[in-house]
Amino acid sequence: MQKNCKNIVILTGAGISAESGLATFRGSDGLWNNCRIEDVATVEAFQRNPEYVHAFYNDLKKELVKAKPNPAHLAITRLQENYPAAVSVVTQNVDTLHEKAGNKNVYHIHGQINQAVCLNCGHILETFGDVDTQTVCPLCGVQGMMKPNIVFFGENLLCMNRVEHLLDNCGLFISVGTSGVVFPAASFVQIAKYNGAETYEFNMEKTSNNFYFDRHIYGPAGTTLPAFVDELIKNREDSPQDPESA
Ligand SMILES: [Zn+2]
Known part of the structure; x- marks a missing residue:
């Protein structure tokens, strides 16, 4: 990545909670x-x-x-606190591990427990x-x-107006622990890609050939995501401008 990314959207699914010992739902x-x-x-x-x-x-x-948050959740907090971009979390998980880790701007599209x-x-x-x-x-x-x-089966997802706005204005889209082939993940990456975002997928193993992702990174998110975040922070260009107004 050559320059700072504006507006980062992180989509998370059951895979990020699995490392906190929570069973995969559905x-x-x-x-x-x-x-x-x-x-x-x-x-x-x-x-x-x-x-x-x-x-x-x-x-x-x-x-x-x-349940306690794991290093993947904590890496998101680190990114939010140390990177000059708006970082939003869109989660399919109903647990509150993102909030427990100190994540801000978390949108629970499947509701919360x-x-x-x-x-x-x-x-x-x-x-x-x-x-x-x-x-x-x-x-x-x-x-x-x-x-x-x-959100029960057959009901509408929550926060979707906000999520669509985020995807429309997204410079970097990161999917963590979700298959990437099932709705809504598949459509989110597609929208972000269409709007010019770089797109990364973090998964335990190869689950799809979703060609809307620029890069697929395999392994436990508790290891791969912190490494990626640390790299982003290390390579950031410190800008005197407020990222919100840039
Ligand atoms: Zn009432």
Whole structure:
């Protein structure tokens, strides 16, 4: 890279959390933490049996709250603090490891485990405590309308207006721990590439021949991403200009 990149977008998927000991969700076996996806991650399942779905996410919350960020998450913080560009994180993960690592500008397109949304008024409740059919919305006062703020199959992804804006103005697109062939990753790299971004893919192993990526870097993200970030920081050109206004 010859010059500083403006506006870096980092897309992350299950692979970055795997190194923090979290199981890959939505695996190819169709199970999600030993539950069938049809029973815990669809609108129909929630309407049919909200108690069961709440219990599943309450249990998952307890598991995710214990997980610690790994060197890949921490490298993103280092990049945000030491590189003269706006660095945004678009994650498919519902855990909060990016936030725990100190990452800023994180957009959870599949929702996040520590939130519930009120289906009556849209209020987002942030809590690592249990949420169930007895929970009262702190804003509208209605009971039993809170839904885990997790994007179920068939629902729209979150934050997409913001993500599309970021991709339209992206100089460097980095995909970490996501296959690159499944929506939305495949379309994100395509949009970024179309807008002139350099595109890098970090994955454990070769998963695709996605030709929108300029470079594929294989290995554990906890090793490969920090090395890449350190190289970026080392080679940056310190500019007196504010990167936001440049
Ligand atoms: Zn409400």
